[in-house]
Amino acid sequence: MAFELPKLPYSYDALEPYIDSLTMEIHYNKHHGGYVSKLNAALEKHPELKNKDIEDLLKDLDNLPQDIRLAIRNNGGGHYNHSIFWSIMGxxxxxxxxxxxxxxxVKTFGGFDKFKEEFSSEAASRFGSGWAWLVMDKNGHLSIISTxxxxxxxxxxxxxxxxIDVWEHAYYLKYQNMRxxxxxxxxxVVNWEEVENRYEKMI
Known part of the structure; x- marks a missing residue:
């Protein structure tokens, strides 16, 4: 089955004034929608992969056919990243x-405020386009990274x-260069209830 653009769980203007309606509309339809279309186009060349979910594809990039590996990395990653992004905001x-x-x-970073400061710094210092993440390893340890x-x-x-998405398309209409x-x-706009749900399923 082809991958689909997931339904946005709120209206385009629901995150105002922090994220403006026009940015949300373009970001969701044009950028995320574009990743989904290009991901499906890449998989058309290898129908044997169509039953794999997006996590399986991204976990096994090195073993994907070379002719679509980069397309899956970029567009599959774009689809997966944005699907998470929309869900953890509200x-x-x-x-x-x-x-x-x-x-x-609190245990890992010494307090929530210290975590916010470290996470924000990681996001702000990501050179060029990318993301900052709170992640957990296989032993349950938390860390902050950027990709x-x-x-x-x-x-x-x-x-x-x-x-958090720190590509310029995520914020430039409202914030220009003020990342x-x-x-x-x-x-x-972080929906901590959903973030907690994600964490609970991982531990």
Whole structure:
């Protein structure tokens, strides 16, 4: 089956004033939609892969046919990354996590504010286009990393819990070159309940 653009769980203007409606509309339909179309086009060349889910494809990039490997990395990664991104934001976001995720963040980073500062710094300092992530390794340890382009931590054996898109298309209409302002505003739309759900399924 072909991959599909997942339904956005809120309206384009639901994240105002932090993320503007026009950016959301373009980002979702044109950018994410484009990744889905190109991912499906690549898989047309190898129908034996069509029953694999996106996680399986990205975990096994090195064993994919060479002629579509880069297309799957870029467009499959773009599809997977954005599917996570939309889900961990929401109109009633902000605040801080609770439960086991909060406990692990405090244990690992020394407090939620310190975590936010480190995560924001990682996102702001990502050179060029890419993402910043809160990830968990196979032993349950948390860390903060960034990846270039549309790479996802799952390719490197890590589990993505929270991610922010710092490609310019994610923020340039509203924030222009002020990436740090976008990152600061983004914390107001993080849906911690969904982030916690992702974490709970991983542990």
């Amino acid at each position: 109109p009633n976001g902000g605040g801080s996590p609770s439960g086991k995720l909060s406990e692990n963040i 270039p382009n549309q790479d996802n931590p799952i390719t490197f054996g890590l589990k993505p819990i929270l991610g 740090a302002d976008y990152i600061q505003a983004w914390w107001n």
